[in-house]
Amino acid sequence: MTLPASLPAVPRLRAITTTIDDPGPLQDFLPPHGASAWFHREDGVIGLGVAARCDVASLAQADAWWRAVVAAMPEESRADDLPSGVGPLAFGSFAFDATHTHRTSVLVVPEVVLGSRDGHHWMTRIALADRPLPSAALPPRTQSPVGPGPVAWSDGAMSGPDWEETVATAVRRIADGRLQKVVLARDVVASTRSVIDPRWLVARLAPRYPRCWTFWVDDMVGATPEMLVRVDQGLVTSRVLAGTIWRGAMGPKRRTTGETGRRSAEDTLSSSAIAEVLSQSEKNLGEHTLAVESVARALAPHCTSMNVPETPYVLELPNVMHLATDVNAAVRPGTTALALAAALHPSAAVCGTPTDVARATIAEIEGLDRGRYSGPVGWIDSHGNGEWAIALRCGRLLPDGRSMQLFAGCGIVADSEPANELGESNAKLVPMRDALEEQRD
Numbered sequence: 001m002t003l004p005a006s007l008p009a010v011p012r013l014r015a016i017t018t019t020i021d022d023p024g025p026l027q028d029f030l031p032p033h034g035a036s037a038w039f040h041r042e043d044g045v046i047g048l049g050v051a052a053r054c055d056v057a058s059l060a061q062a063d064a065w066w067r068a069v070v071a072a073m074p075e076e077s078r079a080d081d082l083p084s085g086v087g088p089l090a091f092g093s094f095a096f097d098a099t100h101t102h103r104t105s106v107l108v109v110p111e112v113v114l115g116s117r118d119g120h121h122w123m124t125r126i127a128l129a130d131r132p133l134p135s136a137a138l139p140p141r142t143q144s145p146v147g148p149g150p151v152a153w154s155d156g157a158m159s160g161p162d163w164e165e166t167v168a169t170a171v172r173r174i175a176d177g178r179l180q181k182v183v184l185a186r187d188v189v190a191s192t193r194s195v196i197d198p199r200w201l202v203a204r205l206a207p208r209y210p211r212c213w214t215f216w217v218d219d220m221v222g223a224t225p226e227m228l229v230r231v232d233q234g235l236v237t238s239r240v241l242a243g244t245i246w247r248g249a250m251g252p253k254r255r256t257t258g259e260t261g262r263r264s265a266e267d268t269l270s271s272s273a274i275a276e277v278l279s280q281s282e283k284n285l286g287e288h289t290l291a292v293e294s295v296a297r298a299l300a301p302h303c304t305s306m307n308v309p310e311t312p313y314v315l316e317l318p319n320v321m322h323l324a325t326d327v328n329a330a331v332r333p334g335t336t337a338l339a340l341a342a343a344l345h346p347s348a349a350v351c352g353t354p355t356d357v358a359r360a361t362i363a364e365i366e367g368l369d370r371g372r373y374s375g376p377v378g379w380i381d382s383h384g385n386g387e388w389a390i391a392l393r394c395g396r397l398l399p400d401g402r403s404m405q406l407f408a409g410c411g412i413v414a415d416s417e418p419a420n421e422l423g424e425s426n427a428k429l430v431p432m433r434d435a436l437e438e439q440r441d
């Protein structure tokens with residue numbers, strides 16, 4: 001998909017931000033369409049309505065557009081005295097590879113932002129400069145979402161066995177010395193009886209995956225564990241994940257439930273034992289190092305100091321465990337979260353090493369239009385603070401309203417085994433599968 005390189009039209013917006021009393025759960029204010037949501041632990045920010053929307057060609061273009069939008073705002077709209085993330089902001093979702101997709105990347109500036117962080121609550125109202133601002137009253141609470149009913153599953157671009165063949169092809173190319181690592185993804189399609197309400201998914205993902213960032217931006221919904229870059233008043237954090245283990249990988253005798261469905265002492269490995277296996281695995285450690293190096297290399301020119309821990313920790317999620325490294329840095333003044341996302345994407349966690357060879361290999365053999373899966377998703381405020389996660393453990397709501405494309409990918413290295421990688425991709429699909437299939441409420 002190609003878009004003009006020139007900057008899309010820049011609207012003149014104004015905004016007012018006010019502190020509000022605790023509004024209760026922000027999810028209660030979400031309508032079934034046309035909203036954005038971002039939740040992490042107890043904190044959240046939601047966007048209602050659309051003050052401005054822009055299809056962008058790249059992260060760099062989005063950065064330029066948002067800077068221009070902010071520069072065109074009256075000074076008092078920018079909330080200079082307020083903390084990071086408070087005030088006018090834009091949500092966005094970006095394609096993994098703009099040169100190999102039919103999808104666009106998008107930034108959305110909502111009309112109303114409701115936010116809660118560390119026990120503080122705020123509302124920002126945004127409008128075109130010559131139009132009235134939305135009402136100062138709290139927006140009405142909406143009806144609870146209902147589930148989509150029974151779900152039928154089908155293969156996406158490739159069947160499981162075909163994808164295993166593709167993984168084998170990648171392993172051969174790595175053995176030939178053409179590249180060190182490539183991340184290959186697959187998709188599955190859920191078809192439902194009733195309409196899929198994104199709020200249903202958000203309401204299931206956010207409490208189950210509090211260590212992840214649960215998002216709904218445009219047609220993308222998920223709960224990702226990977227933070228590409230967070231900028232908060234000059235401090236940068238990037239959580240790099242690569243190297244994965246899941247209970248099913250530990251062999252049939254060691255799964256959590258035996259034939260009776262009950263756990264027994266002999267067939268259950270403790271979480272710490274599984275974490276130990278992961279943190280000793282040469283394959284996973286090698287894969288992880290490539291991802292950390294790619295992030296540190298991309299951040300370095302933009303930062304005045306950086307701390308890269310030598311040893312990863314194990315991030316335990318309900319479905320999988322990952323090797324994780326939190327890179328911290330101090331950013332050069334004036335560098336926005338979108339500019340850093342542009343520098344970091346695609347990291348080796350979702351693309352591979354070397355980047356160019358891996359990206360070309362993905363385009364050639366993966367057989368999938370990733371669209372916005374594995375691209376940056378998040379928000380940016382009027383000072384350039386923001387959080388851009390990588391859109392993983394997610395799906396795309398398809399235009400018919402009754403189906404969804406779910407994605408999962410795995411880092412392939414020299415000693416990857418196709419059957420294991422297929423198992424790993426299935427484990428990564430679990431959060432979205434469960435959220436869609438749950439029938440209660």
Ligand SMILES: C=C(O[C@@H]1C=C(C(=O)O)C=C[C@H]1O)C(=O)O
Pocket residue numbers: 183185226241242243244322349350374392393407408409410411412428
């Ligand atoms: C590509 C995905 O996950 C990435 C790949 C990982 C791996 O191969 O170990 C781990 C975390 C993510 O960086 C995905 O979830 O779709």
